[in-house]
Amino acid sequence: MTRQEIPITHDIPIEEVYDKCPALRRYDAQKSKCKSIKRFKHENLLYLYRNYLVHEFRHPGKAIENDRHSCQPPFYQKTATINYLGDNDCDFSNGWELVYPVGFFVFMCKEALSVVVSYHENNKTSPFANYSDSSFWI
Numbered sequence: 710m711t712r713q714e715i716p717i718t719h720d721i722p723i724e725e726v727y728d729k730c731p732a733l734r735r736y737d738a739q740k741s742k743c744k745s746i747k748r749f750k751h752e753n754l755l756y757l758y759r760n761y762l763v764h765e766f767r768h769p770g771k772a773i774e775n776d777r778h779s780c781q782p783p784f785y786q787k788t789a790t791i792n793y794l795g796d797n798d799c800d801f802s803n804g805w806e807l808v809y810p811v812g813f814f815v816f817m818c819k820e821a822l823s824v825v826v827s828y829h830e831n832n833k834t835s836p837f838a839n840y841s842d843s844s845f846w847i
Contacts, residue, residue: 713787715805723747751783758809772806783809 726746727734733746747753761769772786785805793800829836 715785717751717783717785717807720751723750754807755809770806770808771804772808774808774810781810781812783807783813 723746758769761767771788771790784807786808787803788806789801789803791799791801825836828834
């Protein structure tokens with residue numbers, strides 16, 4: 710990691726966020742999930758990321774993944790946006806963007822398959838037992 714990157718292990722727990730801002734806890738209790746701070750939890754962000762890729766065919770956010778991060782866990786990357794570019798001056802703003810490296814998705818898939826395999830081996834079951842191999846088309 711560089712000074713331009715922060716690992717997600719530095720995320721603070723949601724309870725700590727609520728402790729620092731009790732009004733937010735009351736707000737979240739009264740509002741729907743789409744307006745809650747809980748929508749920024751990684752489980753929801755991963756789902757949004759998937760939707761961007763699968764349904765919109767675009768990469769979410771402005772951060773850029775490069776090969777050196779391919780096997781690393783997710784991280785926040787410092788980004789800059791040019792707001793104005795003149796002949797002799799410019800204006801830009803900085804921010805932080807979340808990056809889920811491709812290697813992270815590969816790791817999650819392998820881990821999930823490993824758990825499924827272990828489950829079926831330990832229980833002597835088949836994942837295909839509940840699926841029909843015939844066609845339902847007329």
